[in-house]
Amino acid sequence: MASTCSWPIFLVTLLFLLFLSLSLYSYHPNEDIKLLFPIKVLPNNLKTAHTEAPKAPAQHNSNGSRATTTLKLTVPVSKHIKNIDGKFLRIEKDLAEARTAIRKAIRQRNFTSDREESFIPRGCVYRNSYAFHQSHIEMLKRFKVWTYKEGEPPLFHSGPQSSIYGVEGHVMNELESGESPFKARHPDEAHIFMLPISVAHIVHFLYNPLVTYARDQLMRTVTDYTDIISHKYPYWNRSKGADHFLASCHDWAPDISKEKPGMELYKNLIRVLCNANTSEGFEPAKDVSLPEINIRGFELNPPMVGQHPQNRPILAFFAGRLHGRIREILLDRWKGKDEEMQVYDILPKHLNYQELMGKSKFCLCPSGYEVASPRLVESINAGCVPVIVSDYYELPFSDVLDWTKFSIVIPSKRIPEIKTLLKDVSETKYLKLYKRVIKVRRHFQLNRPAKPFDVLHMIIHSVWLRRLNVRLSH
Numbered sequence: 001m002a003s004t005c006s007w008p009i010f011l012v013t014l015l016f017l018l019f020l021s022l023s024l025y026s027y028h029p030n031e032d033i034k035l036l037f038p039i040k041v042l043p044n045n046l047k048t049a050h051t052e053a054p055k056a057p058a059q060h061n062s063n064g065s066r067a068t069t070t071l072k073l074t075v076p077v078s079k080h081i082k083n084i085d086g087k088f089l090r091i092e093k094d095l096a097e098a099r100t101a102i103r104k105a106i107r108q109r110n111f112t113s114d115r116e117e118s119f120i121p122r123g124c125v126y127r128n129s130y131a132f133h134q135s136h137i138e139m140l141k142r143f144k145v146w147t148y149k150e151g152e153p154p155l156f157h158s159g160p161q162s163s164i165y166g167v168e169g170h171v172m173n174e175l176e177s178g179e180s181p182f183k184a185r186h187p188d189e190a191h192i193f194m195l196p197i198s199v200a201h202i203v204h205f206l207y208n209p210l211v212t213y214a215r216d217q218l219m220r221t222v223t224d225y226t227d228i229i230s231h232k233y234p235y236w237n238r239s240k241g242a243d244h245f246l247a248s249c250h251d252w253a254p255d256i257s258k259e260k261p262g263m264e265l266y267k268n269l270i271r272v273l274c275n276a277n278t279s280e281g282f283e284p285a286k287d288v289s290l291p292e293i294n295i296r297g298f299e300l301n302p303p304m305v306g307q308h309p310q311n312r313p314i315l316a317f318f319a320g321r322l323h324g325r326i327r328e329i330l331l332d333r334w335k336g337k338d339e340e341m342q343v344y345d346i347l348p349k350h351l352n353y354q355e356l357m358g359k360s361k362f363c364l365c366p367s368g369y370e371v372a373s374p375r376l377v378e379s380i381n382a383g384c385v386p387v388i389v390s391d392y393y394e395l396p397f398s399d400v401l402d403w404t405k406f407s408i409v410i411p412s413k414r415i416p417e418i419k420t421l422l423k424d425v426s427e428t429k430y431l432k433l434y435k436r437v438i439k440v441r442r443h444f445q446l447n448r449p450a451k452p453f454d455v456l457h458m459i460i461h462s463v464w465l466r467r468l469n470v471r472l473s474h
């Protein structure tokens with residue numbers, strides 16, 4: 001019979017196709033498109049997925065699900081593989097097209113869009129406004145995020161939406177809500193995968209009462225989750241996590257990827273963190289710095305109470321508790337020492353925090369127990385020029401925004417000189433800084449549903465850029 005004779009040929013073809021598909025799925029990093037990079041990158045920090053030699057396809061071994069699925073199927077094998085590869089290649093093709101469009105925008109110093117553009121970013125606050133604009137256009141046009149369905153609230157699929165970790169819940173909720181243009185309908189159309197894990201909720205619910213600071217329980221919860229999704233679906237394994245992300249504002253979030261035997265899993269994961277301390281493993285080229293936003297109740301943005309620049313009698317303002325080394329030095333040197341430097345730990349009852357920010361030229365934003373401070377967003381909203389007093393802090397959206405144009409960055413060792421440094425800023429320079437603060441304000445506004453160029457879109461854009469910089473497939 002003809003079918004008997006064609007058996008060996010069929011087998012050889014099958015093996016060949018299997019081999020082909022496995023090699024197609026191997027992970028090829030290192031397609032840094034040098035888009036908006038170089039960003040502030042510390043020399044030793046670049047040993048990420050993006051530059052590391054691929055170990056695949058050995059990891060995606062012959063026991064991999066794709067092999068199994070293929071063999072189980074009754075439809076012609078070649079067609080099946082083509083379908084899966086077709087989808088996968090389409091994703092990569094999509095990203096390649098986006099890169100091309102961005103490069104073109106950089107070259108031509110203008111954008112291309114098939115719809116009316118409501119806002120055109122221009123000016124020195126952007127590292128490259130053409131690249132950013134086009135990249136934002138491409139993101140809106142193409143970017144699809146798949147959120148795994150596994151897991152139940154409150155540890156999964158829900159996070160805090162108010163107070164200082166609130167941005168964590170908003171990112172997750174926005175991307176899971178039906179209204180988001182980024183929501184993928186099927187994982188095969190996704191450019192990226194979100195792990196809907198809330199570190200803040202895990203800490204809140206599993207560490208209650210709080211009798212230990214040991215991270216084991218947190219790590220186990222996250223590892224269990226990735227175990228489940230990596231066994232159930234092919235997506236995690238095929239990229240070794242490089243097209244997956246997890247967003248958290250909680251201080252403990254970086255610890256889930258602390259190097260431990262067997263935890264190398266997380267070295268490619270895109271971590272979207274408020275606690276963006278480059279001295280503690282935060283990698284600017286791979287990870288995303290998430291702005292910390294103190295969301296008060298249901299009020300997404302604080303009221304705008306900022307005064308005109310001529311009507312700001314206070315040189316510098318700060319009020320905040322003694323959290324951490326930097327604040328210790330700051331309060332010790334400046335609290336109650338100088339009329340022009342309004343520095344408090346606890347603000348007296350008759351004074352209003354936001355009003356004071358609105359009456360100050362400069363607002364001090366020192367690190368606390370962790371590098372991030374909600375004061376960055378608060379001062380920008382109040383039209384107060386942020387003075388960032390921190391070490392090793394990778395500022396949010398640094399790949400797009402040039403913070404030196406609308407803020408003052410002061411390392412902790414220069415705290416005693418703060419007043420001199422601020423006095424040295426000429427009136428002209430101050431007015432420029434002020435205008436630019438007002439200009440970048442839209443990028444720090446929180447809206448639900450999110451709007452183009454607002455803070456949620458900026459966060460998603462940061463993830464999009466990291467994804468653009470990784471090329472999967474051959």
Ligand SMILES: *[C@@H]1O[C@H](CO)[C@@H](O)[C@H](O)[C@H]1NC(C)=O
Nearest residue numbers: 058059060061062063064067
């Ligand atoms: C593949 O599966 C077989 C049988 O299930 C098992 O014995 C073997 O260790 C597996 N190989 C790998 C590399 O996982």
Ligand SMILES: *[C@@H]1O[C@H](CO)[C@@H](O)[C@H](O)[C@H]1NC(C)=O
Nearest residue numbers: 064065230231232233234237
């Ligand atoms: C992904 O890799 C892990 C570890 O190698 C393996 O146990 C798991 O079965 C793989 N998942 C799929 C869907 O093949």
Ligand SMILES: *[C@@H]1O[C@H](CO)[C@@H](O)[C@H](O)[C@H]1NC(C)=O
Nearest residue numbers: 108109110111112113114117
């Ligand atoms: C930039 O492109 C837009 C639309 O693509 C066009 O309307 C506009 O005139 C262009 N601007 C310049 C300076 O070329």
Ligand SMILES: *[C@@H]1O[C@H](CO)[C@@H](O)[C@H](O)[C@H]1NC(C)=O
Nearest residue numbers: 277279280367369370371392
């Ligand atoms: C950032 O990390 C370094 C190194 O671990 C640490 O010394 C520093 O205190 C951290 N910064 C903050 C504000 O936690």
